[in-house]
Structures are given as C-alpha cells and as structure tokens.
Amino acid sequence: MTSAQDNKATTQLRYVRGWLAVVALMIAAMVLVGGATRLTESGLSIVEWKPVTGTLPPLSEQAWSDAFEAYKVIPQYQQVNRGMSLAEFKTIFWWEWSHRLLGRVIGAVYLLPFLYFLWRGAFGAELKRRLWMIFALGALQGAVGWWMVASGLSQRTEVSQYRLATHLVLALIIFASIVWT
Numbered sequence: 736m737t738s739a740q741d742n743k744a745t746t747q748l749r750y751v752r753g754w755l756a757v758v759a760l761m762i763a764a765m766v767l768v769g770g771a772t773r774l775t776e777s778g779l780s781i782v783e784w785k786p787v788t789g790t791l792p793p794l795s796e797q798a799w800s801d802a803f804e805a806y807k808v809i810p811q812y813q814q815v816n817r818g819m820s821l822a823e824f825k826t827i828f829w830w831e832w833s834h835r836l837l838g839r840v841i842g843a844v845y846l847l848p849f850l851y852f853l854w855r856g857a858f859g860a861e862l863k864r865r866l867w868m869i870f871a872l873g874a875l876q877g878a879v880g881w882w883m884v885a886s887g888l889s890q891r892t893e894v895s896q897y898r899l900a901t902h903l904v905l906a907l908i909i910f911a912s913i914v915w916t
Contacts, residue, residue, distance in 0.1 A: 747857040754848045755913050761841045762910045768834050769906070773899070777830035779811045782888055784881040790839060792832050802828065811892045838880065842873060865916050872909050879905055 772778050781789070782805045793799040803824045806812050812819065849866060852858060858866065883902045886895035 747852070747855070751852060751857060754852075755916060758841065758845050759910060759913045761837070761844060762906060762913065765834070765837050765841060766903070766906055766910075768830075768837055769903070772830045772834045775827060775830050776811070776815075776893070777827035778834075778884060778894055779809060779887045780806055780824065780827040780831045781835065781884075782806055782809055784884070786839075786877065789835065792828070799825065809888050810890060811887060814892050835880075838877060842877070845870065845873060862916070865912070869909060869912050869916065872905065872912065876902070876905050876909060 781802070783789070793802050799821060803821055806824060806828075816823075849870065853863070879898070879902050883894050883898035886898050887893050
C-alpha cells in the first residue's frame with residue numbers, strides 16, 4: 736500500500752468512527768427521551784403506527800381533535816386520564832412524537848452515511864457484515880417499539896413491562912454494538 740492509500744484509508748476510518756460516535760450519542764439521547772416518555776406516561780398518546788406519514792404532527796385543529804379522539808378510545812384515557820384537556824393531551828403527544836421522530840432521524844443518520852461509505856468502499860467484509868447487522872437491529876427496534884405500544888392499546892392502561900424491557904435492552908444492544916464496532 737502506498738502512502739497516499741494509507742492516508743486515504745486513515746481518513747475514511749476517521750470519518751467512519753465519527754459517524755458511529757454521532758449515532759451512539761443519538762442513541763443515548765433516544766434512551767433519555769424514551770425514559771421521559773415513560774415517566775410522563777406519554778407512550779400511548781399516538782395510537783397508530785405510520786412509519787412514513789407519522790413524521791408530521793397534527794397540523795390543524797381538526798387533526799389535533801382527531802388524534803385526541805383516537806386516544807380517548809383506549810383504556811389509558813378511559814381509566815386514567817378521563818377528562819384530560821386537549822392542551823394536556825398535546826403535552827403527552829409531543830413526548831411520544833419526539834421519541835418517534837428521533838428514531839426516524841437516527842435511522843437516516845445511520846443509513847445515509849452507511850450507504851455512502853458502502854459506495855466508496857470504506858468497509859472491509861467483516862465491518863460491512865457488522866454494520867448490516869446493526870442496521871437490521873435498528874429496523875427491528877422500530878417494530879419492537881410498535882409491538883410495545885400495541886400492548887397498551889386495547890386492554891391495559893400502560894404498555895407491557897416485558898415489551899418495554901425488550902425495547903430498552905435492544906436499544907442498549909444496538910448502542911453497545913456501535914461502540915464496539
């Protein structure tokens with residue numbers, strides 16, 4: 736390998752490390768936002784999973800009213816938060832919406848540079864395999880998040896603690912995998 740090739744490889748490695756550090760920091764922030772979502776009992780405020788169109792919050796009073804009416808149907812509202820005002824609903828909604836939005840942003844911050852680095856040939860076979868596995872775990876995390884929320888929409892006033900633990904442990908596994916990589 737020539738000196739120029741060594742410099743290029745070193746530079747690419749530095750960029751890859753920086754990218755993974757940013758993703759790891761974002762995951763740490765996500766765990767904090769997820770904890771706040773849990774502590775404020777906000778996780779059931781959005782009663783449907785719309786991975787693409789759910790990116791936007793309600794943008795009109797009618798959309799807010801529709802979201803609130805959907806929330807009023809679940810046991811958490813009926814048994815715990817009956818009489819909640821629209822303003823109070825908006826407070827819990829914003830926590831859950833922020834949590835979901837941050838998940839989407841983390842996905843984009845992971846995927847777009849990953850594809851760029853793949854295109855540039857920045858990864859060896861083993862690193863490429865690990866990074867694809869982390870990507871798959873991230874996609875699984877989104878599905879586990881919805882599986883967790885779904886556990887509290889029909890018969891419970893909160894999400895299943897087992898599903899919540901699964902969601903948190905998977906986040907920690909993804910975090911550790913990125914730091915280790």
